[in-house]
Amino acid sequence: MSWEEFNAEKVRSAEAYALRHLDSVMLHFFEDCVNCGLCEINCPYTAAGEEYGPVEKAEPLRKIYRRHAQIVPKLFPWLFGAGAPKSKEELDKWVEKAYRCTNCGLCYTTCPFGIHSGEMIKVLRGYLAKSGRIPTLLKLMVDAEASNTLLENAGLRGIWEDAVSKLKEEGVEFNKKNAKYLYITSLAEVMMTPGSVFGAVKLFKKLNLDWTMPDKPLSMRAPIGSLAGDDEATAIVARRIYDYIREINPEYVVLSDGGYPYTFFRFDLPRIIGEKPTFKVVHVVELVEEALKQGKLKFKKAAGKVTWHSPCKMGRFGGLLEEPVRVLSEASSDFVKLKSHGSFGKCCGGGSSIACIVPPTQQMMEKVMGTSIPISGTEKAFLDKLYKDMLVAGKAKVDEIRESGASVVVTSCVGCMHTLSMTTQAYGVNVKLKMLSEFLSENLE
Amino acid sequence: MDILDFAIYVAPPIVVAIFLLGVGYRLGRYLFFWKRRPSAPRRQRPLTKLAVGLVMAFVDPLIQTLKHRKGDFVGALVALHILGVIPLIFLLGQHVAMFSYWIPFYSVLRPLAIPSSITSSSLTVASGVIPASDMSWGFVNTLWGPLVVILNGDLLAILAILGVSYKIGDKIVRLVHRLGNARVGDWYALALLLAILVSGFMATHHLPSGEIGTYRTVLGVHITLAELLVATLPFTKFWHFVFGYWYGKLHEWYDLKFSRGSL
Numbered sequence: 001m002s003w004e005e006f007n008a009e010k011v012r013s014a015e016a017y018a019l020r021h022l023d024s025v026m027l028h029f030f031e032d033c034v035n036c037g038l039c040e041i042n043c044p045y046t047a048a049g050e051e052y053g054p055v056e057k058a059e060p061l062r063k064i065y066r067r068h069a070q071i072v073p074k075l076f077p078w079l080f081g082a083g084a085p086k087s088k089e090e091l092d093k094w095v096e097k098a099y100r101c102t103n104c105g106l107c108y109t110t111c112p113f114g115i116h117s118g119e120m121i122k123v124l125r126g127y128l129a130k131s132g133r134i135p136t137l138l139k140l141m142v143d144a145e146a147s148n149t150l151l152e153n154a155g156l157r158g159i160w161e162d163a164v165s166k167l168k169e170e171g172v173e174f175n176k177k178n179a180k181y182l183y184i185t186s187l188a189e190v191m192m193t194p195g196s197v198f199g200a201v202k203l204f205k206k207l208n209l210d211w212t213m214p215d216k217p218l219s220m221r222a223p224i225g226s227l228a229g230d231d232e233a234t235a236i237v238a239r240r241i242y243d244y245i246r247e248i249n250p251e252y253v254v255l256s257d258g259g260y261p262y263t264f265f266r267f268d269l270p271r272i273i274g275e276k277p278t279f280k281v282v283h284v285v286e287l288v289e290e291a292l293k294q295g296k297l298k299f300k301k302a303a304g305k306v307t308w309h310s311p312c313k314m315g316r317f318g319g320l321l322e323e324p325v326r327v328l329s330e331a332s333s334d335f336v337k338l339k340s341h342g343s344f345g346k347c348c349g350g351g352s353s354i355a356c357i358v359p360p361t362q363q364m365m366e367k368v369m370g371t372s373i374p375i376s377g378t379e380k381a382f383l384d385k386l387y388k389d390m391l392v393a394g395k396a397k398v399d400e401i402r403e404s405g406a407s408v409v410v411t412s413c414v415g416c417m418h419t420l421s422m423t424t425q426a427y428g429v430n431v432k433l434k435m436l437s438e439f440l441s442e443n444l445e
Numbered sequence: 446m447d448i449l450d451f452a453i454y455v456a457p458p459i460v461v462a463i464f465l466l467g468v469g470y471r472l473g474r475y476l477f478f479w480k481r482r483p484s485a486p487r488r489q490r491p492l493t494k495l496a497v498g499l500v501m502a503f504v505d506p507l508i509q510t511l512k513h514r515k516g517d518f519v520g521a522l523v524a525l526h527i528l529g530v531i532p533l534i535f536l537l538g539q540h541v542a543m544f545s546y547w548i549p550f551y552s553v554l555r556p557l558a559i560p561s562s563i564t565s566s567s568l569t570v571a572s573g574v575i576p577a578s579d580m581s582w583g584f585v586n587t588l589w590g591p592l593v594v595i596l597n598g599d600l601l602a603i604l605a606i607l608g609v610s611y612k613i614g615d616k617i618v619r620l621v622h623r624l625g626n627a628r629v630g631d632w633y634a635l636a637l638l639l640a641i642l643v644s645g646f647m648a649t650h651h652l653p654s655g656e657i658g659t660y661r662t663v664l665g666v667h668i669t670l671a672e673l674l675v676a677t678l679p680f681t682k683f684w685h686f687v688f689g690y691w692y693g694k695l696h697e698w699y700d701l702k703f704s705r706g707s708l
């Protein structure tokens with residue numbers, strides 16, 4: 001269905017999808033919001049417009065829930081603003097809101113009632129996708145990933161095969177059964193931040209690990225469907241990944257991407273699959289910290305001021321807030337924390353697929369894939385505005401980086417890297433951006 | 446039977462019944478919507494850090510409000526909640542007397558009772574009029590001493606009225622800016638709160654006139670509105686005080702800090 005259409009029936013039938021997500025935690029997010037608006041103060045998108053405050057963005061989902069899950073609003077929907085959008089314009093407004101959220105979780109920690117609006121907005125995205133509104137590029141990736149046809153595109157295949165042949169030269173053994181460590185990367189990581197992958201490989205070799213990795217990408221990133229709220233596609237990809245891991249049978253799964261793939265593997269996979277995992281999930285930083293403690297690894301102290309941008313998924317949602325700081329302090333002579341470092345660390349502004357669908361990325365993908373992505377007028381206007389708003393949302397982080405005086409910003413998320421490359425450039429802040437495993441491998445002794 | 450008799454002698458059991466049914470309904474829904482799913486192994490963190498994290502989960506939003514929303518901190522948090530709702534509802538002299546009548550155990554709070562005005566307790570002492578019953582003795586020599594300059598019903602009521610008015614004004618400004626950030630429940634809660642505060646203040650000051658019938662009506666309206674609040678509490682945003690706040694913060698701590706180790 002095109003972005004120019006409005007199909008009332010589809011919009012109504014999408015409600016079943018949203019209702020599937022109504023468990024007791026979601027019930028709390030839905031019913032216990034007192035509408036105080038405090039969550040706005042830390043949301044990166046409030047800077048682009050107060051109408052993008054978390055409570056405002058989660059409200060459409062509340063409207064749907066009210067209609068089904070509360071008695072009085074069911075009887076008097078008009079009084080409680082309950083129900084589905086009634087026009088194309090209203091639906092377009094809802095999409096605009098849903099794609100002004102990076103699922104960074106700052107609203108979650110800021111809200112006096114622990115309400116995670118980002119989680120509601122994620123469900124709203126799924127509802128909207130079922131109503132015919134999903135960004136075309138995102139849909140393309142979700143479908144290719146779910147049908148396992150990513151490598152059917154010559155451009156993407158070229159990138160992956162090129163990396164595999166280089167890795168072979170490094171002596172990497174692929175798909176080795178019962179290896180102690182299974183390193184999982186993604187097509188996106190190989191394409192956008194190859195230094196992260198080769199850096200991780202260098203670290204594993206230095207640590208003398210018994211390790212392996214897949215010779216085919218298991219996903220575009222982690223299931224990218226989860227960013228679009230596509231439960232079916234997410235479940236298909238999750239199952240495929242899980243079955244592959246079970247086949248290799250490692251003790252540990254290791255990741256160098258600290259974006260949502262990290263939280264997906266570490267925390268979400270058991271819930272999606274419905275099984276307790278037989279393996280542990282670690283990030284490269286955990287391996288490095290352990291090796292430092294045991295004296296198995298040493299770093300040269302990199303010169304220049306270095307700082308750490310904590311990806312929301314690895315820090316706030318992944319628990320690895322201080323580990324990167326400790327490791328980077330060992331690997332640089334002048335490490336400085338960003339002002340908001342910690343549970344309230346500012347978001348880059350481009351997470352949850354935003355940076356991967358904005359026009360510059362789309363143009364890049366068109367070049368890589370050698371095809372043009374068909375986009376209607378409404379979607380184009382949506383994406384152009386999204387890009388402008390993303391730059392506004394990312395400014396607070398860029399300001400912090402500028403203030404820190406750092407010349408190198410290290411992070412560990414493909415999306416953060418990509419966003420920061422756009423935002424630092426837009427605001428004329430000249431810093432080198434490095435992925436954590438890349439930076440560490442360059443400073444190995 | 447006038448409205449005061451109704452509020453005191455008829456309404457209370459009905460109010461309590463509706464309240465309890467509402468509590469059962471709201472809590473029951475959490476059980477009904479609960480879904481069991483396998484969870485990931487939690488990240489191990491020291492107990493002391495987890496304990497500090499728990500306290501901070503409750504404190505952090507206050508710090509954030511103070512840093513970024515000074516108006517809300519003063520109007521909504523200090524005037525409305527800390528100075529307004531809590532001491533006014535639970536410690537105001539008249540309320541302690543009334544609650545002690547319904548729930549005898551409540552009288553343990555009698556020494557903490559806040560006088561209705563800065564002069565009410567001292568006047569009673571200075572005028573040498575002996576209170577008619579033992580019950581009211583507790584409210585004459587207040588424990589708060591000179592603190593009654595601040596801790597008195599009049600001042601607290603005025604501050605709370607300002608706090609509620611600030612929130613109503615804030616909602617209107619938001620609506621004018623088309624933020625749509627106002628739900629029907631917000632208006633119900635704020636209007637009801639304002640009406641309770643104003644009618645309580647009027648009753649204490651025998652406004653609009655000292656005539657007994659008017660006084661009984663104003664006081665009756667005040668108590669009936671308060672009872673309406675209690676009866677509808679489980680179905681409105683007032684529920685946050687009983688459940689949403691505690692559950693929400695504990696859940697967030699459990700999710701981010703206990704399970705994921707985000708400390």
Ligand code: SF4
Binds near residue numbers: 037054111115
């Ligand atoms: S801070 Fe929490 S309670 Fe307040 S509006 Fe935001 S989500 Fe609702």
Ligand code: SF4
Binds near residue numbers: 053054
């Ligand atoms: S998750 Fe982040 S971006 Fe999304 S609403 Fe919350 S604070 Fe805003």
